[in-house]
Amino acid sequence: MTAETAGRSTRFDWSTWLRRRGWTAGVWLLLLLMILWYSALIPKFGGFQIASISKNSLPLVYLAIGQAVIVIAGGIDLSVGAMLILSNSIAAQLMFEQPFGVTLAIAVLVILIGAVINGVVGWIITVSRVPDIVVTLATSFSLSGVALLVLPSPGGGTSEGFRAMFTGSTTGSGSNFWPSLVAIAIPMALAAWWMKNTRTGLSLYATGSSPTAAYLSGVRTARAKIVSYAVGGGFSALAGLSALAITGSGESRAATGSLFTLRSVAAIVLGGVALTGGIGSVVGAAAAGIILFTLSPILSAMGIDPNSAQVVQGVLIVVVMMVAGIIELRRQRAG
């Protein structure tokens, strides 16, 4: 009797779709509404504004994707912001006055460094069984320290081509928004496809969802965890590179890193990733990263003190979570 009732629908089913992808779709819808609202608020809305939003949200989008990968696999990384400033500092130091080809090679190297360092952190977590939050918090201090050693004061630089690759302009400011949109879309799509379709990607969901069941069914859970940290580290390093492309010079203040770390956690929560692991997608997290960034220009366009933006960010997250909680509760009641 139970076998027959267990959904045989192969046709498209809206309620199932909403249940599975509703959050991600909702977050993108929210982003769209916010951008429409923004365009209505300011006198002139065009390529410059779109480029400004998309390029400036790049670092947070990358961090959110990396954090999402790690949290989906059952971990949490409090060193993503520190990794961002470390990669930013290394790149600014090495790329200074180098031609485009060399900066590109350095960029690949920096991403690999980020992946390897964080992979080792993941390995330490699985071997030592010290909670993720403790290990990555400790790591964040060390990475920030190293960043200061690499780049004691703001400075360094990169090639014009490298800046244009992320921002669409050699000076980091202009109205060509396509490169920055591509810079969001391609890494996001790759990460999302990899997570949902490859055996390794699925093993991250499995490990975060139910470590015991995953282990019993032959998934190498320790490896999955290490891979998630390595991928997350790579994305954090990418975030540092994009920050360099936006500003044109390096920065190594630890406070910047901490703020980014907290925002990355806020972004994934808003993006529908469960902190308990196994649920959510990088696509939702990326949209939430842009939303968090878009709030400040909207509020300043409304003439609200930029300091209040923080308050609104917090309220937004709580409200979204509450609405989601109520919807879930109603569904349980109904079912």
Add this chain to the structure above:
Amino acid sequence: MTIEPGVRPLLSTRAVAKSFGNVIALRSVELDVAPGEIHALLGANGAGKSTLVKILSGVYQADAGDVEVEGESVRLSTPAAAVAAGLATVFQDPALIPDLTVGQNLRLTGIDEGEVRVWLERMDGASLDFGALIRELPLPLLRLLDLARALALEPSLLMLDEITAALPADQAEHVFTVMEEWRSRGNSVLFITHRLGEVMRMCDRATVLRDGRTVASVAPQEVGESGLVEAMLGEVVHGEPGAVRTARAGVGQVLLEAVDIGSGDKVNGVSFRLHAGEVLGLAALEGQGQDRLFEVLAGDRRPDRGEILVKGASLRARSPYDAVARGVVLVPPDRLLALLPQRSVRENLGLPLYDRIRRWFSVARDEKEKVADAIDRLSIDTRAARQAGRLSGGNQQKVVLGRWLTAGFQVLLCFDPTRGIDVRTKAQIYGLIRELAADGAAVLLYTSELAEIPLVCDRVQVLYRGSIVDEQPAESATEESLLTAAHGIRSEEVA
């Protein structure tokens, strides 16, 4: 009886031992499974069956001893290594990832979807949507899926840990058919169950564990059920669990009354009266709304229609707290859910007291006395007392029951309290339920083992599609009469 000489065993273990801290789970296990046989692994709770299965599936590593597959010594260091050695396991809890779809679960482990579909079709599960999330599927179906997945690995030895415990009878039949087919292909099955009837029917040989040791290796048909029970318990058991039934006290006042309760489409107008001193049985097939009914009665969910009266006064519980405060307590279906697995037995037993006794500072002695009293009365094996999660299933269930002994109650709602529990512990639990009733409590007991209802209950009501369709006095109720009613067939129609 050992394997016939000349036949090389498919799997054999020699002096396998395992301890967890100072709790010895396995002392010395000798197991020989011949090719092409269905082999039962039997033992009371805590005898070491699950530990042995976990060693053979690469989850635990043995402290000592040797495991051989087809004469070769193997190291089963991970579940993947066990699969590579030809051993696949269906665990007690399905090893499927709740947040992934069926298809993703299969891709995750590199298993061919087509193979799984073929096996599912044979078990009447062909309609399963591979795009459905695991957590949206019913448990019995997940077990069949887990089984199909294990079969798709083409193991030479298939290990089934209590696979029939949560399966309705028709689906258990499918499992049996598949087991027989697997044997006919020259492979073997290691079958773990508490249901001796299944052993007598299905198994060629049986190995019995007691206290972590192999105590017998026999052909079930030669020794019979009583022979198996004797080997499991190490002593001759007299009578059935129900024999502990004490003289029945006269039926007292109505403690709990349900008036036309409805909840969604699961429960449609259930009414009954539960008196002090009686045990009311509830019989139902899987999925007839019993889960929902218990949730409503225990205050976990407000009914959409109808009313619950405790001693004649309406109970509108906003949460289980309100129900407990009125003396209505629940022993839930999933014992692990009801326990704090990381905390000690003492804390688990004292949990309902916290609200009361921690209010003043003079707590410790009162709590200790009550807890010690409960441990005594239930004869809980406290070797693993520091973490309730480490107790065997039977002992965990006793802790869940014991919690309400320390707290005091008037109405006890028991949901399948003996699922997956051995004969001796079952007798203890039923004995306790009768004792509680004799002391003036009212008990509502749902059990999936219909044969046990007449032994423990005073009357029995049958739930079918969310309504009570029949009531029988327990003395005259039989497994057959209950099953007939549970299928929604009126007894007059049969007669």
